[in-house]
Amino acid sequence: MTDDLSSGNPRGLHFITELANIVRDDPQASAADLQALLERHGGPPFRLTDVDARELHQATSHLIRVLAIRDEDTAAEAINALLDRYPARPRLVRLPGRPWSLHTQAPPDADLTHWLLSTSALALALWLSERGSCAWGQCSAPGCDHFFIDAGRRTPQRFCTPRCATRVRVAAHRAQRADG
Numbered sequence: 001m002t003d004d005l006s007s008g009n010p011r012g013l014h015f016i017t018e019l020a021n022i023v024r025d026d027p028q029a030s031a032a033d034l035q036a037l038l039e040r041h042g043g044p045p046f047r048l049t050d051v052d053a054r055e056l057h058q059a060t061s062h063l064i065r066v067l068a069i070r071d072e073d074t075a076a077e078a079i080n081a082l083l084d085r086y087p088a089r090p091r092l093v094r095l096p097g098r099p100w101s102l103h104t105q106a107p108p109d110a111d112l113t114h115w116l117l118s119t120s121a122l123a124l125a126l127w128l129s130e131r132g133s134c135a136w137g138q139c140s141a142p143g144c145d146h147f148f149i150d151a152g153r154r155t156p157q158r159f160c161t162p163r164c165a166t167r168v169r170v171a172a173h174r175a176q177r178a179d180g
């Protein structure tokens with residue numbers, strides 16, 4: 001995870017939903033599975049042990065609870081509780097050739113839980129304050145309840161991916177043809 005928290009750039013948020021989906025789909029997801037996810041999102045550069053993997057599973061359960069909340073007041077309270085418990089140290093960082101952007105820096109002695117929850121809580125807090133609502137959700141396709149980040153501006157997103165949306169549209173179309 002790059003820890004880039006710039007508003008309008010929900011990359012860190014996609015890391016959070018992907019992590020939540022992996023951990024919920026497979027409570028036994030291994031250190032290698034989680035490592036692959038971290039690497040896809042750019043960090044952190046160290047080998048996860050089985051103990052780390054268990055720690056990440058545990059920490060992710062806090063994020064799953066937040067992502068399942070639909071009411072913005074309740075979500076804000078839950079996120080504030082995480083920010084109290086796992087304070088983030090936000091900093092503006094300028095990467096070569098890029099504009100200034102907001103990142104978090106974990107304290108030197110931070111463990112994985114602290115790193116994950118401080119960064120994620122701040123990312124979710126910025127997202128909620130920017131959108132004014134819980135701009136995330138769970139897929140409504142049958143057999144899928146994956147979390148997603150709702151980055152759309154007009155109609156609320158219903159499906160986790162275009163793939164699930166297509167699956168539901170095709171099924172509806174077939175049902176209609178069977179009826180007619």
Ligand SMILES: [Zn+2]
Nearest residue numbers: 139144160164
């Ligand atoms: Zn889905």
